[in-house]
Amino acid sequence: MPDTPQPPQSQSHQPGVEAQMTPRPQSAMERWRGSGKLEGKVAMITGGDSGIGRAVAIGFAKEGADVAILYLDEAGDANDTRRLVEAEGRRCIAIAGDIGDPAFCADAVRKVIETFGHLDILVNNAAEQHICEDFAEIPVEQVERTFRTNILGMMWLTKAALPHLKMGDAIINTTSITAYQGNPQLIDYASTKGAIVAFTRSLSKSLEAKGVRVNAVAPGPIWTPLIPASFPPEKTAQHGSQAPMGRAGQPDEVAPCYIFLASYLDSSYISGQVLHPNGGTVVNG
Helix, strand or coil, X not given: CCCCCCCCXXXXXXXXXXXXXXXXXXXXXXXXXXXXXXXXXEEXXXXXXXXXXXXXXXXXXXXXXXXXXXXXXXXHHHHHHHHHHHCCCCCEEEEECXXXXXXXXXXXXXXXXXXXXXXCEEEECCCCCCCCCCHHHCCHHHHHHHHHHHHHHHHHHHHHHHHHCCCCCEEEEECCCHHHHCCCCCHHHHHHHHHHHHHHHHHHHHCCCCXXXXXXXXXXXXXXXXXXXXXXXXXXXXXXXXXXXXCCECHHHHHHHHHHHHCHHHHCCCCCCEECCCCCCCCCC
């Protein structure tokens, strides 16, 4: 894995485009060797077009799962991910839309069921973030939009998916190290990530009787399109340098957490928990 900072760069549109990044994130799971842990399963992954979502989609495919990826409008990245999943011999569909819209969430689940016949794994991964130097000046519209994408969309999609999930299935939510450490420039984003931790814990208790496991992953600084799409070039260049390991992580280093939590073989006794691939930062919870 790289041990030097990435060069300064930025993008003007969220959630960002992986094809425009230098260097490109390591998200193809090239070193992962599958063992059939998810054979016959169907997974739906939001934000599956790039970054962590792409690595998870490819990792699931290597373990035998068919995959549906949801994305906002990054068609080029989505097509690349679909091609990489299909190269592993698995089926993949890409569905464009806004998870902040409950009607889209219901329609996306319907398309997955129509295409694959069932749904076994839901990965709620899509998110957006916006810098605000002075919280007194934070736009109301930004706060509402961030909450709609990051936590409300997660709820709408989970609600639509639940009737199709059964004993042994899994829901995996992406939270963040910011839920535990906070971030003075990303207060609304960090707040949604804290809400995701509470959502994960509460939903896990709600679904105990149904036998559906609910867990989360809290990445630290990972090199994904959201970074150049959020920060100015000089800050992007230092992304990850504050981690104990001194660098940003790669999506390929995070995806194994999702594979572990999706596999009933590996994590049948784990629910309501959060994994922390964050470069060595010790957090509680």
